[in-house]
Amino acid sequence: MKRCMDHKYFIDTNVLVSGLAYDGNESGLLKLAEQGQIEIVVSEYVLRELERVLSGLDYDGKEVEGSIQFIRAMAGMVSVNREEISVCMKDVSDKKDAPILAACIKSRAVLVTGDKKLAKEASKFVRVMPAKDILEAMEEK
Numbered sequence: 001m002k003r004c005m006d007h008k009y010f011i012d013t014n015v016l017v018s019g020l021a022y023d024g025n026e027s028g029l030l031k032l033a034e035q036g037q038i039e040i041v042v043s044e045y046v047l048r049e050l051e052r053v054l055s056g057l058d059y060d061g062k063e064v065e066g067s068i069q070f071i072r073a074m075a076g077m078v079s080v081n082r083e084e085i086s087v088c089m090k091d092v093s094d095k096k097d098a099p100i101l102a103a104c105i106k107s108r109a110v111l112v113t114g115d116k117k118l119a120k121e122a123s124k125f126v127r128v129m130p131a132k133d134i135l136e137a138m139e140e141k
Helices: 013-021 025-034 044-056 061-074 082-089 095-107 116-122 131-140
Strands: 008-011 039-043 075-078 110-112
Touching: 008 013, 008 025, 008 075, 008 095, 013 025, 013 044, 013 061, 025 039, 025 061, 025 131, 039 044, 039 095, 044 061, 044 095, 061 075, 075 095, 082 095, 095 110, 095 116, 110 116, 110 131
Parallel strands: 008 039, 008 110, 039 075
Antiparallel strands: none
């Protein structure tokens, strides 16, 4: 398997949760990022959502903090301001997705999400790929 740095991948919260909590395509994607085979990007908004979701899955405080630090160690960070988020409000039906879309656009990354509605809406502005397709593309290289 070769290093694939021709794209950055903005990882949505649901992909991070799946990758941390379960074995599958999403955990494979995180392993590639950990090994430096792909470049991933997240935002503070995604990390706050991740913290909230993991806490709801009965992760204790140390496990949550460890998971956040694990992601921070391998992911690039992108910051967006209120104006950038408000510009995206009209483009998503779930207003909680506006910070995700804004950060993905700003990072110039491919969006990786399991949210079908967000994927469809975001595809008008950014390239969207599921984790499975990225893993398959890496195998072909």
